[in-house]
Amino acid sequence: QVQLVESGGGLVQPGGSLRLSCVASGGTLDYYGIVWFRQAPGKEREGLSCVGSDGSTDYRGSVKGRFTISRDNVKNTVYLQMNSLKPADTAVYYCATDPFGCSYHGALNYGSWGQGTQVTVSS
Numbered sequence: 001q002v003q004l005v006e007s008g009g010g011l012v013q014p015g016g017s018l019r020l021s022c023v024a025s026g027g028t029l030d031y032y033g034i035v036w037f038r039q040a041p042g043k044e045r046e047g048l049s050c051v052g053s054d055g056s057t058d059y060r061g062s063v064k065g066r067f068t069i070s071r072d073n074v075k076n077t078v079y080l081q082m083n084s085l086k087p088a089d090t091a092v093y094y095c096a097t098d099p100f101g102c103s104y105h106g107a108l109n110y111g112s113w114g115q116g117t118q119v120t121v122s123s
Contacts, residue, residue: 001026001027001112002024002025002026002027002028002029002032002097002112003024003025003026003112003114004022004023004024004095004096004097004112004113004114005022005023005025005114005115006020006021006022006093006094006095006114006115006116006117007020007021007023007117008020008021008117009092009093009117009118009119009120010118010119010120011120011121011122012085012119012120012121013121013122013123014085014086014087014121014122014123015084015085016085016121017081017082017083017084017085018082018085018119019079019080019081019082020036020079020080020082020093020095020117020119021077021078021079022034022036022077022078022079022080022095022114023075023076023077024076024077025076028073028076029071029073029076029077029078029097030053030073031053032053032097032098032099033050033051033052033053033097033098033099033100033101033102033103033106033107034050034051034069034071034078034095034096034097034098035047035048035049035050035095035096035097035098035102035104035107035111036048036049036050036067036069036078036080036093036094036095037093037094037095037096037107038089038091038092038093038094038119039091039092039094039116040090040091040092043091045094045108046060046061046091047060047104047107047108048060048061048063048067048080048093049063049067049069049080050069050098050101050102050104050107051069051070051071051078051102052101052102053101055071056102057069057070058102062088063082063089066082066083066084066085067080067081067082067083068080068081068083069081078095080093080095082119085119085121086121087121087122088121089119089121090119090120090121090122091118091119092116092117092118092119093116093117093118093119094113094114094115094116095113095114096108096111096112096113096114097111097112098110098111099111
């Protein structure tokens with residue numbers, strides 16, 4: 001089973017940028033959609049963006065126009081470039097495989113998940 005590890009989180013000032021990485025081991029990501037989620041304290045897990053096995057992308061909600069998802073199948077890695085960060089973006093960010101492409105619910109119910117990386121946006 002594919003195992004995922006997120007990295008790249010940290011503390012950044014409002015308006016700053018971070019690039020998160022999701023590296024897979026134990027299998028290839030080639031055939032999966034990969035979804036980025038986040039969860040802030042006291043809030044439900046929120047699906048943010050997905051990249052399909054064909055490279056197609058999807059963005060949801062407030063991250064549209066600020067975040068960019070991409071994948072490098074050679075490196076078995078998916079990235080989330082986050083620009084114009086806001087305090088409301090503070091959360092633990094997770095990546096997950098989606099066996100149904102970019103269904104999001106497939107990732108929630110059947111996906112492999114990483115342990116998460118903390119992103120804190122604060123001055």
